[in-house]
Amino acid sequence: MSVLALKKVHHIAIIARHYQVSKAFYCDILGFTLVGEVYREGRDSWKGDLALNGDYTLELFSFPEPPARVDRPEACGLRHLAFSVDDVDAATHCLAKHGVQCEAVRRDPLTGRLFTFFKDPDGLPLELYQA
Structure with missing residues (x-):
């Protein structure tokens, strides 16, 4: 059995409760660059593509009333x-x-x-x- 030939992590997707607040945080404070943005009317959702030092890194999403994240970092998942x-x-x-x-x-x-x-x-x- 061969190993899957992954090259690198392509992007990380983050869901934000308040898209504009999170976009400002990642861009204005952490230094990401907004390289693309679209409002998806059917989902009432924003999607922003953010780059870090020229590399596409994050997809920033918003959805109406997303559930809260599990508060403990030791919970299963990211x-x-x-x-x-x-x-x-x-x-x-x-x-x-x-x-x-x-x-x-x-x-x-x-x-x-x-x-x-x-x-x-x-x-x-x-x-x-x-x-």
Whole structure:
């Protein structure tokens, strides 16, 4: 049996309760670029395509009254989304200027790298990991 020949992660899809708020968070605070956007009238839903450093990365969706996310990151499914940064301390200071609270910076015991967690407007856990 051969292994499936995956190349890379193509994109990550996120459902937002308030599309405009989440779009501003990902674009204006985290630095994604909106490369495409469409309103799907039949679903009363927005879909935005976001790129990070020129690479298509996120699909941002909205749906009327989506159910709340399970609050514990140890629940089955996606635990968190991690972003690589050059300097975790500088990144946390930047987020703080935008009113985004981060957990205390910790050191990964296996790699020795610094990391921290914060949340998007809908509570999705996000991580900054110093490369």
